[in-house]
Amino acid sequence: MSILETRNLMKSFGGIRATDDLTLAVEEGELHAIIGPNGAGKTTLITQLCGTQMPDAGQVLFKGRDITGLAPHKRARLGITRSFQITSLIADMTVLENIALAVQARAGSSFRFFRAASSVEAIQSRAMELLARVGLAEKAGMVTAALSHGEHRHMEIAIALASEAELMLLDEPMAGLGPEESARMVELLRGLKGKHTIVLIEHDMDAVFALADRISVLVYGHIIATGLPAEIRANKEVEAAYLGEEA
Amino acid sequence: MSPRTLATLVAMALLAVLPPVFYYTGNAFWLDLATRLTILAIAATSLNLILGYGGLVSFGHAAYVGLGAYAVGIPAYHWLYGGLEHLGLATTSGLVQIPLAMATCALFALVTGAICLRTRGVYFIMITMAFAQMVYYAIVSIEEYGGDDGLVIDTRSELPGLNLDDPIQLFGLAYVSLVAAMLIVRMITRSRFGMVLRGAKGNAERVQMMGLNTYAYRLTAYVISGAMAGYAGALLGNFTTFISPEMMDWTRSGELMFMVILGGGGTTGGPMLGAAAFIILEELLSHFTIYWHLPFGLLLIAVVLFTRGGLMGFFRGRK
Numbered sequence: 001m002s003i004l005e006t007r008n009l010m011k012s013f014g015g016i017r018a019t020d021d022l023t024l025a026v027e028e029g030e031l032h033a034i035i036g037p038n039g040a041g042k043t044t045l046i047t048q049l050c051g052t053q054m055p056d057a058g059q060v061l062f063k064g065r066d067i068t069g070l071a072p073h074k075r076a077r078l079g080i081t082r083s084f085q086i087t088s089l090i091a092d093m094t095v096l097e098n099i100a101l102a103v104q105a106r107a108g109s110s111f112r113f114f115r116a117a118s119s120v121e122a123i124q125s126r127a128m129e130l131l132a133r134v135g136l137a138e139k140a141g142m143v144t145a146a147l148s149h150g151e152h153r154h155m156e157i158a159i160a161l162a163s164e165a166e167l168m169l170l171d172e173p174m175a176g177l178g179p180e181e182s183a184r185m186v187e188l189l190r191g192l193k194g195k196h197t198i199v200l201i202e203h204d205m206d207a208v209f210a211l212a213d214r215i216s217v218l219v220y221g222h223i224i225a226t227g228l229p230a231e232i233r234a235n236k237e238v239e240a241a242y243l244g245e246e247a
Numbered sequence: 248m249s250p251r252t253l254a255t256l257v258a259m260a261l262l263a264v265l266p267p268v269f270y271y272t273g274n275a276f277w278l279d280l281a282t283r284l285t286i287l288a289i290a291a292t293s294l295n296l297i298l299g300y301g302g303l304v305s306f307g308h309a310a311y312v313g314l315g316a317y318a319v320g321i322p323a324y325h326w327l328y329g330g331l332e333h334l335g336l337a338t339t340s341g342l343v344q345i346p347l348a349m350a351t352c353a354l355f356a357l358v359t360g361a362i363c364l365r366t367r368g369v370y371f372i373m374i375t376m377a378f379a380q381m382v383y384y385a386i387v388s389i390e391e392y393g394g395d396d397g398l399v400i401d402t403r404s405e406l407p408g409l410n411l412d413d414p415i416q417l418f419g420l421a422y423v424s425l426v427a428a429m430l431i432v433r434m435i436t437r438s439r440f441g442m443v444l445r446g447a448k449g450n451a452e453r454v455q456m457m458g459l460n461t462y463a464y465r466l467t468a469y470v471i472s473g474a475m476a477g478y479a480g481a482l483l484g485n486f487t488t489f490i491s492p493e494m495m496d497w498t499r500s501g502e503l504m505f506m507v508i509l510g511g512g513g514t515t516g517g518p519m520l521g522a523a524a525f526i527i528l529e530e531l532l533s534h535f536t537i538y539w540h541l542p543f544g545l546l547l548i549a550v551v552l553f554t555r556g557g558l559m560g561f562f563r564g565r566k
Contacts, residue, residue: 050456076458090449101446104439105457111467116437163457 001064003028003197004049004080004167009058011044011221018044019055020221026167031189031198033208035232036218037242042201043085045218046171049199050082051075062167076105081165083156085172085201089144096140098155100127102162130158134188150181157188167197174204186210209233217241250562255516258523259426266418278414284526285421286482291506291518292428293475298504299512300436301468302448303364306372307379308503311352311473313495314382315480318348320398320490327401341404341411341481348481349474355382356473360466376497386492397491404485411485421482425519428475433515435471444468445513509550511559520558 004026011019018041026032036042047053049060051072060068067075090098100117103126104110118124131137134154139147144155153173160168173189174182186207192198193211202208208215209229216226219241225232232238266281290312297303322344325337335343359378366374387395403411411417435441446454447461454461484490493499502525510521528546532539554560 072455073458073460088453090446092449101442102457105459110439110443112439117439117442
């Protein structure tokens with residue numbers, strides 16, 4: 001059964017069709033990569049899946065339920081989380097506070113005014129555990145803004161993990177990473193496969209072909225092909241889209 | 248102990264000791280100044296909850312102070328001249344007036360906040376200011392309560408065991424209230440609720456994607472802040488014993504904002520330091536020249552430009 005589906009999704013900005021009749025089905029448990037040239041509408045698709053932008057037409061379904069009009073925080077509660085292409089963390093809070101907030105969001109109501117958040121043992125230890133998992137335990141007390149880009153990308157993953165979401169939408173987790181950091185990220189994502197359904201948007205083709213169960217190719221807001229990595233590699237249409245038809 | 252905590256404690260100790268010393272050595276004026284400073288520090292501390300920690304630049308906070316003061320003045324007026332007895336609102340009892348001030352402000356914050364918080368940035372600033380001006384003109388138009396001539400509070404709030412006509416007792420109440428306000432804001436901002444509020448200031452979209460409804464948290468903080476400012480207003484009414492719409496003017500809101508920014512938003516002691524610096528400077532400079540606004544303004548600009556995080560920026564720990 002598809003955990004996530006879009007049906008004939010449409011989204012325009014001015015005269016530009018960023019999403020054009022996009023229909024996609026993501027199966028439960030798979031790592032589904034979405035690739036495509038720059039400006040193909042990959043991030044626009046993610047924003048519609050997580051609810052920060054509404055499509056002009058079409059539907060988004062999560063586990064068969066229509067969530068097209070649902071607010072982002074409600075989708076998050078259903079079990080959808082995203083990481084951001086441009087690192088999106090809370091820069092003036094510490095690394096631990098960022099992760100602890102994400103853990104706290106899943107641990108009952110946050111309308112608690114009395115006890116200091118830093119003294120809630122269950123939340124703090126879970127946050128530390130997640131930081132250790134992405135290799136950032138020693139940085140826990142540092143202000144987020146002081147960390148490197150690569151470390152920020154790993155924090156994004158820790159936050160996604162904290163949500164315990166069934167569906168993780170990862171928007172270019174490898175963007176701007178050096179070869180070593182990329183390799184570490186690939187290992188981290190490999191460890192998540194099977195435990196979460198992952199929609200991975202990525203430019204790093206080595207990573208995509210190493211990780212993906214299935215790949216969809218997005219061109220001008222439309223899916224032109226979906227299939228196993230080997231099928232996509234052999235697809236002439238995909239090759240044309242990437243290399244340019246005149247080439 | 249961090250330098251900031253130390254600075255806050257020293258300032259609070261001075262504020263506790265100096266004004267009574269002045270008073271008993273025949274300088275009653277300085278106690279008056281300290282009482283006004285302390286009450287405005289409560290209002291600034293309440294604003295800090297949403298401005299400093301929540302990143303919500305509310306430009307209408309003086310409206311809550313004014314509403315709080317009128318919640319003392321109007322029952323006192325009816326107690327003297329009749330009317331509203333059936334509502335139990337013709338009274339000089341502080342046990343009615345102060346809860347009334349806080350409830351009125353909480354309600355006003357809930358209704359206006361529900362609308363304001365749907366906007367962002369400059370629109371939020373403008374709409375909070377617009378709501379405050381609405382209250383200003385509403386009070387101006389009510390002839391019975393003096394309109395823009397204001398209203399004299401003939402009898403101060405009566406509280407069990409306290410006589411607010413005694414300047415020392417009034418100051419004592421204001422001081423204890425300030426300590427309580429600072430501790431409450433500190434507790435709230437360190438709680439799980441506070442983490443969401445502060446997170447939403449840093450990156451609202453991220454916090455929403457974690458599954459938290461930032462709107463509800465901000466609105467709750469907005470209501471708490473409004474009620475606290477209303478309490479400060481009730482004290483201010485008791486202090487001045489004369490209230491007028493002028494105390495809700497947008498320039499008054501600006502002064503409160505300035506106290507927070509001057510002292511250091513997002514810190515426990517910042518608004519108190521800011522209020523103290525603001526009131527004392529205003530007083531000292533006005534002794535030198537009637538054109539004191541000019542050096543005052545320049546000084547404020549210098550502090551904002553050259554200290555990161557206001558006066559509290561001087562007490563930054565090593566990091």
